[in-house]
Amino acid sequence: MRVDDIKKIAVLGAGAMGHGIAMVALLAGYNVVLRDINQEFVDKGVKAIRDDFEKFYVAKGELTEEELDKIMNEQLTTAVDMKDAASDIDFAIEAVPEIMKIKKEVFADLDKYAPKHAILASNTSNMSITEIAKATKREEKVVGTHFFNPPTIMRLVEVIKGEKTIEETMQVAVDLMKIFGKIPVRVEKDSPGFIANRVIASTIALLGAILDQKVAMPEEIDAMMKKFGQPMGPYELLDYVGLDVVYDGGIYFSKILYPDYAPAKAFETLVKDGHLGMKTGKGVYDWSRGRPKIDLSKSTDKLDPIDLMSVEINEGIKLVEEGVCTPKDVDIAMKYGYSRAKGPFEMAEDIPHDLLKDRLEKLAHKFNKKIFEPTETIKDGRLGELLKKAGYDEYAV
Template identity: 40%
Template sequence: MRTLSDIRTVGIVGAGQMGSGIAQVAATREYDVVVRDVDQQHIDSAMDTIERNLQRAVSRDRITESEADTALGRVSATVDMADLASADVVVETVVEDMAVKQEVFAELDDLTDEDVVLATNTSTLSITSIGAATERPDRVVGIHFMNPVPLMDGVEVVAGERTSEDTVAFAHEFAESLDKTTWESDDKPGFVVNRVLIPWINEAIRAFDEGVASRNDIDNGLKLGTNVPMGPLELADFVGLDVVLDASETLHAELGDRYKPAYLLKRKVEAGDLGRKTGAGFYEYD
């Protein structure tokens, strides 16, 4: 298996919010990055987002203009999965659908060298089941970044049933090379973060729906009362209400009614109000 010192090129499958964030962070830590997505529009949007975020970092004196230009130059994007063949480690960030992830991992297994670690950014799905789609389940691991990746310090490392100790150690080292702080979870539904976070968000939605308090008072109460930077409704909009619903339904199926999605959450997703990305969720956005 490749060690951290062998890593030069990071492959990323999926050019959404998480994929672009991981690409940005990896590029600023002097890795070459190849981002692959099936949709050219997603790729163009991801590159625009990375450039915009780097310029924001320049304006806040976190990096220099030269460092931003160099980081952006390290990122390339493609619609061709074959362009990931030379990657030294791959991180998958596609939709939270087991069948889709297994298809991606089976393709990566055939495409990349056998000593390459294949990581998934899944927040709820079984690492063991994802790894079973490959001939190298010992080198499949969960590296779950927090959103937004450039700003959040934490990364959740998750070992599947067949993940080797060396792969787990590599996952910690790789995340730490991106200036992240790691913790570890067993391969159980929701891992640590979403197992606790999703019912917190759902209960806040129920409290709002039942008239316990206004959306602002719920969010302000939780921010002031628990010292978190975002309240649960604001956070749900940021993550995407469709993403929250998918996670809720996955955990509900695995763990029972305590994870049942709030009715108002389902209604908003059915209406297409998904949060920031559509301009409306629990709040409205430009």
């Protein structure tokens, strides 16, 4: 199969991500069928698509009302029944809740009704594509296409190879993401959180430990990082993403990767009290009157911006050591998935590697977390070599 063979795409799940992914496919000119578990959710998804098109495209003159009507009436169809949704598609993108049992049920059902040639993709944030694929009889045609929120704006899509995914499937998925106007990054090995969410998992572990051990207040750290040049403070970002997502990710990583990733007590308490961040009006910050105003004068020296950078560099190197992706891909993922000015390897060009090793050893000791210990590459003094091999400046050796 080639990307030109794709005419119709199914999007399973009409929620926050599903409706946005459907918009991306519609804008690229594809016929899309949007499916959810009942008519009410389908209708909500269709309304969200129309509202977003009106607000972000028609109001800005990027689409006319006539063009929008044409897209909604001629390209978009809906379904509740899986047979109706899947029987004539070429590609499916699943965006149902991040629960393995639900994902597997959806994939088993999809496999039953989708034509034999169709590729089945999952938008899972963290979970194993290999495991999801096992619910089907076409494991070679199952792939990850991990979009970032909101899919119409964020350009990164991680394209993930499961253990049985064949190259043809990877290539078609990569090509389709390019037609969508996205920046696809190949994830060659199915690993929890893939690239961007795995790198962020180490930062989340650090941010949680800072709160649990009362090392600094969120505003002090956010002020420090904003003064350092980050557009959004790291705690503010967690509120934006959703503390429930942060919590669930921590649970998943702690079970599959290493216990140190377990969610901090501070985050657990907020989630149990229903304070999930921006979407509920309260999380680490109060969002009831909009985006929190961070007082830059609160910036602290209890930690150093290098500490937050170090854990991300360390985690990025682990991914390269594990054969998940290349250093350039780690940087692309962080820049286009989390809007960073620089990726971890670009940051590593600017930090003396002895200092990096020293900060990581201190963080591992201070917070009693093995995941912050410097990787073999840093410990053995081979980071400069790795950077040079990947086309970076090895200046900081």
